[in-house]
Amino acid sequence: MTETSSPGRPTVLLWAIAGVLLAAVVAVALYKAWPLLNPTLSEVAPLDPSCDLRSGPCEARFGGGESVRFAIEPRSIPVVTPLRLVVQTAGFDVRAVEVDFAGVDMNMGYNRAGLEAVGPGLYEGQGTLPVCVRARMEWEARVLIHTADGISAAPFRFETRRD
Structure with missing residues (x-):
């Protein structure tokens, strides 16, 4: 009796191994990226509902007396346009x-901008908001202050409007 092998069997095995390896790579990438996408926060300042970034800078205060002042220019806050972001901190070892x-009620993907120090406690950078299918979109800009003790966050809400 002669033994015959199926020509498709090694190919199926290779595809199965490739699938398992791909799943493992995706799992490791998600594990490594999770802290970047969802950082653990040591403190979050209370949201000031009276803040209007279109009128000017807003300020958030933390329990230990630290503060963050945040401004966006141009004040009209257009989408798909470079925005100048200005943060001034007090009381932090930044x-x-x-x-x-982040969209308040809609996931708009990863939209994070790093700022550069331009003076004592003063940071500036550029960010861009993606276009949304809605004519009006509510956003939260979360200023993340990285310190030796962890990350403190100051939330600021605003909305964009499309004509």
Whole structure:
């Protein structure tokens, strides 16, 4: 009796191994990226509902007396246009500052801008808001202050309007 092998069997095995390896690579990438996408926050300042970034800078205060002042220019806050982001901190030993833009009731993907120190407690950078299918979109700009003790966040809400 002669033994015959199926010509498709090695190919199926190779595809199965490739699939398992791909799943493992995706799992490791998600595990490594999770802290970047969802950082653990040591403190979050209370949201000031009277803040209007279109009128001018807004300020958030933390429990320990620290504060963050945030401004966006141009004040009309257009989408798909470079925005100048300005953050002024007081009372923090800052290692880095980022601004994370998130849709309040719609996932708009990863929209985070790193800011550069331009003076004592003063940070500037550029960010861009993506276009949304809605004519009016509510956003939260979360200023992330990286310190030796962790990340403190100051939330600021605003809306964009499309004509």
